[in-house]
Amino acid sequence: MNTIINFQHLKQSIKKNAYTSLYSNSTFNIQHLKKYIKLYSPVSCLLIPISLFLLLLISTTSIAQKDSDFYSRSTGKLPSLAYSMGEDRLGSPKMGYIDSGILFHIVDSTDTWYKVKLSNNRNGFIDKKYTTPLLAFTPKSNYYSGTITAKGTDSCYDIINVALEERLPYKAWMETNPSIIKLEIYGVHTNTNWITQFNTLKEVKDIYYNQVEEDVMQVTIHLKHSQQWGYTLTYAGNHLLLKIKRQPSVLLLNKMTIAIDAGHGGTNGGAEGGKTHIAEKDLTLIYAKVLQQAFKKLGIKTIMTRTADTTVEMKDRILTMQQKNPDFLISLHFNSSTSDTVKGSSTYYKHIGFRPLSQTILKRMLELKMNEYGNVGNFNFGLNAPTDFVNCLLEVGFLSNPEEEKRLVNPLFQKRVAQQIIKGINDWLLQCK
Numbered sequence: 001m002n003t004i005i006n007f008q009h010l011k012q013s014i015k016k017n018a019y020t021s022l023y024s025n026s027t028f029n030i031q032h033l034k035k036y037i038k039l040y041s042p043v044s045c046l047l048i049p050i051s052l053f054l055l056l057l058i059s060t061t062s063i064a065q066k067d068s069d070f071y072s073r074s075t076g077k078l079p080s081l082a083y084s085m086g087e088d089r090l091g092s093p094k095m096g097y098i099d100s101g102i103l104f105h106i107v108d109s110t111d112t113w114y115k116v117k118l119s120n121n122r123n124g125f126i127d128k129k130y131t132t133p134l135l136a137f138t139p140k141s142n143y144y145s146g147t148i149t150a151k152g153t154d155s156c157y158d159i160i161n162v163a164l165e166e167r168l169p170y171k172a173w174m175e176t177n178p179s180i181i182k183l184e185i186y187g188v189h190t191n192t193n194w195i196t197q198f199n200t201l202k203e204v205k206d207i208y209y210n211q212v213e214e215d216v217m218q219v220t221i222h223l224k225h226s227q228q229w230g231y232t233l234t235y236a237g238n239h240l241l242l243k244i245k246r247q248p249s250v251l252l253l254n255k256m257t258i259a260i261d262a263g264h265g266g267t268n269g270g271a272e273g274g275k276t277h278i279a280e281k282d283l284t285l286i287y288a289k290v291l292q293q294a295f296k297k298l299g300i301k302t303i304m305t306r307t308a309d310t311t312v313e314m315k316d317r318i319l320t321m322q323q324k325n326p327d328f329l330i331s332l333h334f335n336s337s338t339s340d341t342v343k344g345s346s347t348y349y350k351h352i353g354f355r356p357l358s359q360t361i362l363k364r365m366l367e368l369k370m371n372e373y374g375n376v377g378n379f380n381f382g383l384n385a386p387t388d389f390v391n392c393l394l395e396v397g398f399l400s401n402p403e404e405e406k407r408l409v410n411p412l413f414q415k416r417v418a419q420q421i422i423k424g425i426n427d428w429l430l431q432c433k
């Protein structure tokens with residue numbers, strides 16, 4: 001279950017996350033004030049309010065300085081930047097995952113977020129738990145970019161190496177028709193006069209950059225194939241590395257390594273069948289195993305995010321998949337609505353370059369006489385977020401719709417769904433040129 005946005009929760013989150021610098025300062029002050037009152041209770045009524053006001057003013061100023069306008073570095077498990085503090089139940093809108101050790105200028109804060117200045121005109125938000133404040137750090141007045149070197153590796157990657165003077169924040173995104181990866185580096189002044197491209201490059205066609213703002217460098221990478229197979233951004237020292245996955249040389253299903261994600265699990269039950277009361281987590285595992293068997297029969301290598309009723313955190317699923325490096329990932333879920341008449345299959349993607357797989361799978365699902373609930377983009381689901389490999393979330397049908405629930409729990413239907421997914425993948429591979 002992923003698609004029903006709880007707007008009440010959204011409102012509460014926005015309220016909760018509204019800037020509260022002043023509020024948190026006054027909470028802090030109340031404790032001080034109480035102590036102050038105890039100490040000075042015999043003092044005249046007039047002096048107390050004046051003194052309290054002065055104390056409030058002093059401590060407000062000191063806290064405001066402490067909680068903004070300082071430098072910090074990213075840290076922790078899979079840190080990410082967000083576009084805003086808005087939040088639905090799948091979290092805030094991600095700008096992207098970032099590496100650790102990246103320098104941020106903190107300009108404001110709430111209880112849980114820091115607002116960070118990415119460049120003169122751009123801001124972002126980072127969860128406080130993903131930063132470590134730097135004590136007495138003085139940044140350089142300007143950071144410059146150096147040479148860009150692009151080389152192919154012996155494995156399945158082309159690597160673009162951008163020399164920088166500091167681990168600066170970045171964002172990358174995909175574009176299609178033509179197939180492009182755009183990389184923006186923030187807080188950098190360009191001084192790149194060499195872009196060396198080696199003959200070992202197999203996926204990268206062209207690289208160039210533009211200084212789109214005084215302190216924003218935008219690198220454009222044209223790819224040879226229309227299908228994007230993913231990319232990973234990391235720092236090695238102060239060099240930003242963009243690892244671009246090449247299209248596999250043989251586009252046959254049995255040459256692929258496919259990851260299957262059985263949604264939910266363990267303490268995370270997901271939706272529930274209206275009639276059978278089957279838990280979504282149990283049904284996703286059944287479907288994942290049926291799909292795995294169908295893949296195995298075709299000689300396809302599979303990777304499972306879970307094989308039993310266990311709790312596997314979303315971040316752990318992502319980190320494991322980044323490490324195991326599948327060609328693509330299919331995440332299986334079942335939908336639910338407060339209205340039992342809502343029904344249908346739907347597929348989801350976040351990055352536009354990964355859309356085609358979600359389209360071919362949905363098309364094949366509709367052959368099972370399933371209603372179309374839609375192909376949803378920019379989706380904020382955890383396993384749609386990685387850019388490292390192609391991924392697609394399939395919400396097979398609605399557990400809250402009695403007619404669909406009956407079909408979903410039928411073992412024969414489960415096998416048919418597996419066959420339709422395979423057909424959808426085949427259609428997609430055929431259209432990858």
Ligand SMILES: [Zn+2]
Pocket residue numbers: 001002263264270271280333334
């Ligand atoms: Zn779900």
